[in-house]
């Protein structure tokens with residue numbers, strides 16, 4: 001299985017980052033989005049990310065120029081499917097959208113093309129069941145922001161073949177990522193562990209064991225986490241955090257029951273940075289600054 005071209009469906013937060021990494025990895029890259037403005041914004045973001053990479057000395061100017069030449073945009077999933085050896089969908093986290101896309105992929109993609117989803121937690125097995133090639137279906141879970149985050153979590157669905165996993169490993173390697181493989185299960189590796197850490201931090205805050213600032217400081221300086229659990233929760237969105245925990249609670253049991261204080265913050269509309277206030281207050285903070 002020799003992947004030479006990668007099509008990315010959805011040019012939002014993740015899709016544009018995946019297209020950036022694919023082009024830099026030497027792949028012919030095809031980017032598609034149903035919203036023309038998303039596609040334009042995605043391309044503008046990619047150009048800016050490359051320029052920043054050059055400015056920071058992470059990308060050579062020649063590599064940037066060559067990578068940009070490898071990217072093209074198309075206006076339909078059918079067009080994206082035509083030439084690609086691998087399709088990666090990064091549309092919103094709604095199963096119906098993903099099932100629709102996998103049906104289209106199966107219809108229009110090359111017979112041996114790999115069909116991948118960047119889902120944060122939906123079942124790849126269910127997506128694969130829409131196709132006549134479940135052995136070629138796989139989860140490729142990238143992290144935000146894709147150009148900077150080193151990990152690629154490969155999700156093995158019920159019928160994913162070894163050959164498919166091997167092809168994805170190689171793509172990950174060429175994109176400059178470190179690859180881990182996980183059998184399909186709720187939260188994969190990262191979200192499952194992270195959800196528990198975040199929930200435990202809320203339990204300590206609720207019990208008055210320490211302040212939010214000190215809990216964050218302790219995990220950063222004592223455990224070497226790059227961000228504290230509250231800083232991270234506020235960045236991702238506490239509503240998103242709650243949703244992940246609710247799903248883990250439903251599927252994996254009591255250990256994952258969302259802390260009541262987290263629920264209360266979400267009910268109050270304190271969703272994190274995007275709302276101006278989460279555990280911390282961002283109302284007067286400049287972008288990128290944690291007022292605490």
Ligand SMILES: NC(=O)c1ccc[n+]([C@@H]2O[C@H](COP(=O)([O-])OP(=O)(O)OC[C@H]3O[C@@H](n4cnc5c(N)ncnc54)[C@H](O)[C@@H]3O)[C@@H](O)[C@H]2O)c1
Pocket residue numbers: 009010011012013014015032033034035038089090091092093094097118119120121141142143144
């Ligand atoms: N944002 C993150 O931090 C993150 C991290 C890992 C995984 N994910 C997963 O990645 C996926 C995408 O998330 P995102 O944050 O990039 O979403 P986003 O909302 O930023 O982008 C989604 C894009 O898909 C486009 N789109 C919607 N329906 C489409 C369709 N039918 N065909 C083509 N394009 C379509 C939208 O116009 C939009 O540009 C989700 O499954 C999410 O769970 C997100």
